[in-house]
Amino acid sequence: MNGKTFVMPAPHPKERRIIFENISKPGYDSGIETYLAHGGYESLRRAVTMKPAEIVDAVKASNLRGRGGAGFPCGAKCGFIKYYDDKVHYIVVNADESEPGTFKDRYILHYDPHQLIEGLAISAYATNTHLCYIYIRCEFPAAARIVWTAIQEARAKGFLGQNVLGSGFDVDVFVHQGAGAYICGEETSLLESLEGKRPYPRIKPPYFPAVLGLYLKPTIVNNVETICHIKHILRLGANEYARMGTPGDGGTRTMCVSGDVVKPGFYELPAGAVTLGELIFDVCGGLRPGRKLKAVIPGGSSAKVMRAEDVYKIKAKDAEGKIVDKEITMLEVVMDASSLASVGTMVGSGGVMVLDDSRNMVWALNNLNQFYANESCGQCTPCREGSLWMSKITTRMLAGGGRVQDPSVLKSVADNIAGRTVCAFGEACSWPTQSFLSKFPEEFASAASRLKDPVAQ
Amino acid sequence: MTVHSAAESAAAAERQAAKVTPEFEAEVDELVSHYPISTRSASLPLLHYWQNHFGYIDDSGIDWIAARLELQPINIYELVTFYPWFRRDAAGKTIIRVCRTLACAMAGSYVVKERFCAAVGLDPHAEHHGYGSAPPTSLDGKFSVEFVECLASCGSAPVALINDDLHERIAPEAVPDIVEKYR
Numbered sequence: 001m002n003g004k005t006f007v008m009p010a011p012h013p014k015e016r017r018i019i020f021e022n023i024s025k026p027g028y029d030s031g032i033e034t035y036l037a038h039g040g041y042e043s044l045r046r047a048v049t050m051k052p053a054e055i056v057d058a059v060k061a062s063n064l065r066g067r068g069g070a071g072f073p074c075g076a077k078c079g080f081i082k083y084y085d086d087k088v089h090y091i092v093v094n095a096d097e098s099e100p101g102t103f104k105d106r107y108i109l110h111y112d113p114h115q116l117i118e119g120l121a122i123s124a125y126a127t128n129t130h131l132c133y134i135y136i137r138c139e140f141p142a143a144a145r146i147v148w149t150a151i152q153e154a155r156a157k158g159f160l161g162q163n164v165l166g167s168g169f170d171v172d173v174f175v176h177q178g179a180g181a182y183i184c185g186e187e188t189s190l191l192e193s194l195e196g197k198r199p200y201p202r203i204k205p206p207y208f209p210a211v212l213g214l215y216l217k218p219t220i221v222n223n224v225e226t227i228c229h230i231k232h233i234l235r236l237g238a239n240e241y242a243r244m245g246t247p248g249d250g251g252t253r254t255m256c257v258s259g260d261v262v263k264p265g266f267y268e269l270p271a272g273a274v275t276l277g278e279l280i281f282d283v284c285g286g287l288r289p290g291r292k293l294k295a296v297i298p299g300g301s302s303a304k305v306m307r308a309e310d311v312y313k314i315k316a317k318d319a320e321g322k323i324v325d326k327e328i329t330m331l332e333v334v335m336d337a338s339s340l341a342s343v344g345t346m347v348g349s350g351g352v353m354v355l356d357d358s359r360n361m362v363w364a365l366n367n368l369n370q371f372y373a374n375e376s377c378g379q380c381t382p383c384r385e386g387s388l389w390m391s392k393i394t395t396r397m398l399a400g401g402g403r404v405q406d407p408s409v410l411k412s413v414a415d416n417i418a419g420r421t422v423c424a425f426g427e428a429c430s431w432p433t434q435s436f437l438s439k440f441p442e443e444f445a446s447a448a449s450r451l452k453d454p455v456a457q
Numbered sequence: 458m459t460v461h462s463a464a465e466s467a468a469a470a471e472r473q474a475a476k477v478t479p480e481f482e483a484e485v486d487e488l489v490s491h492y493p494i495s496t497r498s499a500s501l502p503l504l505h506y507w508q509n510h511f512g513y514i515d516d517s518g519i520d521w522i523a524a525r526l527e528l529q530p531i532n533i534y535e536l537v538t539f540y541p542w543f544r545r546d547a548a549g550k551t552i553i554r555v556c557r558t559l560a561c562a563m564a565g566s567y568v569v570k571e572r573f574c575a576a577v578g579l580d581p582h583a584e585h586h587g588y589g590s591a592p593p594t595s596l597d598g599k600f601s602v603e604f605v606e607c608l609a610s611c612g613s614a615p616v617a618l619i620n621d622d623l624h625e626r627i628a629p630e631a632v633p634d635i636v637e638k639y640r
Contacts, residue, residue, distance in 0.1 A: 102609060139605070196536075
């Protein structure tokens with residue numbers, strides 16, 4: 001993958017490709033001429049004839065929610081920036097895609113960088129922002145070069161730089177490379193990193209990026225996919241765009257499916273168009289022959305795990321429109337932000353990891369615990385120490401050195417991290433442990449009693 | 458990085474400036490110009506540039522970058538020891554970074570990493586502690602192999618980043634051939 005062209009499989013009938021529409025065309029490459037031949041920068045041309053407030057209103061009406069993980073309504077975020085105040089503002093694109101299970105931004109950056117740049121130029125125009133950074137993780141070295149080349153191409157054609165398309169509006173965009181730290185995906189940490197410091201997250205309040213962001217000025221930090229959607233909101237119109245999704249979660253969502261399915265990959269689906277069962281068994285071709293579904297992590301590794309036999313009680317409308325209690329199985333859960341939230345997990349960044357019955361859940365949790373122990377930035381004691389303790393305990397359980405009290409110790413460590421840290425990493429690292437323990441208690445109990453050397457206990 | 462006074466620091470930076478060519482400085486000036494509000498923001502780009510150019514970031518690199526950005530050496534040193542990408546000693550010419558996280562692990566990345574180690578003559582269980590140290594490197598200095606966390610390509614697991622190239626769906630038996638291409 002070094003930025004030439006990408007062969008995408010034919011779309012599934014349920015798919016609706018907007019972000020990946022161009023990338024899936026044969027021979028589509030990352031150059032500006034190709035982009036222009038496919039209607040590129042038309043939305044920006046329209047945007048500069050509109051009033052900035054109209055663009056922000058369109059984004060609000062589109063019900064676009066952030067695609068980075070937190071799912072914050074994008075229009076509201078843009079609305080925090082006061083267009084006419086004298087303060088300088090910034091936009092920072094979060095291209096530090098590193099949540100395990102998520103792999104959509106990689107393809108946009110490598111194969112369609114101009115789509116991102118157009119969305120960014122529109123966002124900058126709408127919020128009167130003159131300086132933007134795209135923070136790309138350094139594990140995408142080719143992407144950094146491709147995006148930087150694209151920025152220079154766009155500048156040469158007058159889509160960036162001084163007096164964008166004759167509108168009198170100036171905007172500069174630069175690429176900034178990270179250096180291998182997962183924590184930089186957290187927005188305040190990303191800003192610290194961009195300021196050239198150790199990326200310790202800032203405490204909120206007062207350091208909400210929209211108030212005190214980069215260089216302590218109001219800053220919008222958005223995910224790559226979110227910024228790309230802004231272009232399509234203008235192209236399709238806010239109402240048409242919102243109609244594609246569910247109320248409160250507009251547009252399409254790219255679901256990245258990995259793990260034990262026949263056809264892993266990313267699928268761009270209207271938000272809420274499929275249930276989890278349809279996604280796994282229809283869109284992704286089901287499990288390997290002879291395997292049974294065991295568990296699903298629905299929104300990146302930090303989302304709470306779901307067990308195949310789970311039954312959830314939700315509120316649903318019946319035929320007469322009355323709200324009634326209803327029981328649904330895990331496979332009937334709809335893949336949108338509010339449905340997943342109502343069953344106690346989250347859609348997050350859209351990374352769905354599927355585990356079949358050949359997987360040992362203690363092993364899977366140990367893998368994630370090692371990830372969080374490695375990636376904790378070390379600023380807050382509960383997370384720095386706790387993530388390592390959890391990792392050491394599950395490693396020991398796997399090696400056959402379990403102790404009967406291990407599950408309860410694990411739970412108490414996790415419970416003492418969540419809510420006691422500066423940033424959401426504390427929740428991110430304790431939710432897997434808490435949910436694995438509550439959904440698969442028998443596996444942890446049996447690992448805890450599997451003693452390597454009973455005498456030494 | 459050594460502890461020394463501001464005057465000594467300046468002198469050390471001056472000595473190191475000798476190995477920095479005008480072309481190097483011109484590129485540094487370009488990178489610094491991307492940050493009109495605060496030159497401190499250029500510390501990560503300069504560390505990347507120094508490491509790409511010289512292979513690793515020694516005391517002289519830390520002193521030079523600090524002097525160029527009008528910072529204290531500790532401001533640069535604390536970055537080198539925090540970010541896993543930076544190293545204080547030489548690594549192999551080719552660095553093989555195998556993804557360790559869940560989707561790749563389910564697809565067999567632990568076996569793939571062992572095969573990479575075997576193919577280049579490294580102990581697969583050698584510990585790598587980070588904090589600025591280089592990953593385990595083969596005796597001929599050609600290869601380093603390390604586990605890294607999620608490379609964001611879970612749909613084509615297992616994957617490895619070899620120098621700047623991503624290798625996807627790596628079958629364990631294909632590993633020796635992949636290594637040969639970089640020898």
